[in-house]
Amino acid sequence: MVHATPLIVLSSVKVGEGSLVVSTLSPGWGRRSFITSVGKKGGMALYQPLSLLDAEVVENPKSDLWRLRSACASEPLGGIRSDLRKNTMTLFMSEVLLRTLRDGSREDGLFEWCRRSILTLDALQADFSNYHLRFLLEFAGALGFSPSLEDLAPFAGENLSVLGRLLEADAASSLLIPMNGAQRNAVATLLLDYIGYHTDTRLNVRSLQVLRELYR
Numbered sequence: 568m569v570h571a572t573p574l575i576v577l578s579s580v581k582v583g584e585g586s587l588v589v590s591t592l593s594p595g596w597g598r599r600s601f602i603t604s605v606g607k608k609g610g611m612a613l614y615q616p617l618s619l620l621d622a623e624v625v626e627n628p629k630s631d632l633w634r635l636r637s638a639c640a641s642e643p644l645g646g647i648r649s650d651l652r653k654n655t656m657t658l659f660m661s662e663v664l665l666r667t668l669r670d671g672s673r674e675d676g677l678f679e680w681c682r683r684s685i686l687t688l689d690a691l692q693a694d695f696s697n698y699h700l701r702f703l704l705e706f707a708g709a710l711g712f713s714p715s716l717e718d719l720a721p722f723a724g725e726n727l728s729v730l731g732r733l734l735e736a737d738a739a740s741s742l743l744i745p746m747n748g749a750q751r752n753a754v755a756t757l758l759l760d761y762i763g764y765h766t767d768t769r770l771n772v773r774s775l776q777v778l779r780e781l782y783r
Contacts, residue, residue, distance in 0.1 A: 568626040570595075573641060575681055577665045579614040589614050589635060590665060592681060597673025598664075603635035613638060615648070616661035617685050646689040653688055655781055656699050658774040660684070663706065666770050667762060680709045696782055697742050700733060700751065703758040704741075712765045722757040722764075730754060748782040 574591040582588055590600045601624055622638040647653040707714055716731050723730050732744050763770040
């Protein structure tokens with residue numbers, strides 16, 4: 568059986584000659600991996616982290632690894648792909664999703680929220696240095712444990728004040744809160760600790776180090 572579905576790419580791994588295993592998020596299946604064939608030229612570019620795809624997948628009753636038969640970009644995401652800082656943020660965001668969500672797990676509304684988050688980042692022209700922090704706060708809410716300041720206090724240390732401002736601000740205003748690189752890194756780390764605590768997952772997000780280098 569063939570299914571048409573939108574997908575968000577979380578990661579891709581090359582296997583053998585001309586094949587990829589693509590980890591994705593979809594509205595119907597949640598997190599799920601597919602195998603697909605790619606050409607020698609240009610095929611890999613379609614499967615960059617957080618790419619938005621329209622795809623056809625072929626169900627395989629004998630395997631959990633279904634085939635991704637065809638895919639095309641549903642949104643070009645030119646605002647992300649042309650900006651090193653935004654690309655780095657998508658690496659971080661996709662790794663958080665990949666390390667938090669388990670294969671087969673599905674949360675109502677998570678796909679739609681994630682798609683909106685990607686398109687928002689793509690459209691932002693300036694003042695997006697705090698965007699990954701807003702993403703983490705909203706991700707916790709999408710998973711069902713939206714934090715209060717009291718919830719975050721055990722993780723916050725000396726960053727409780729800036730966390731309070733982040734929680735009180737709306738999405739647009741939160742991007743304008745002044746923070747130095749050390750504060751952003753500390754807040755990102757404690758929000759990852761909070762999400763990891765609630766999902767019983769150790770979130771060793773390696774791409775956070777790249778963000779640290781960008782926002783010193």
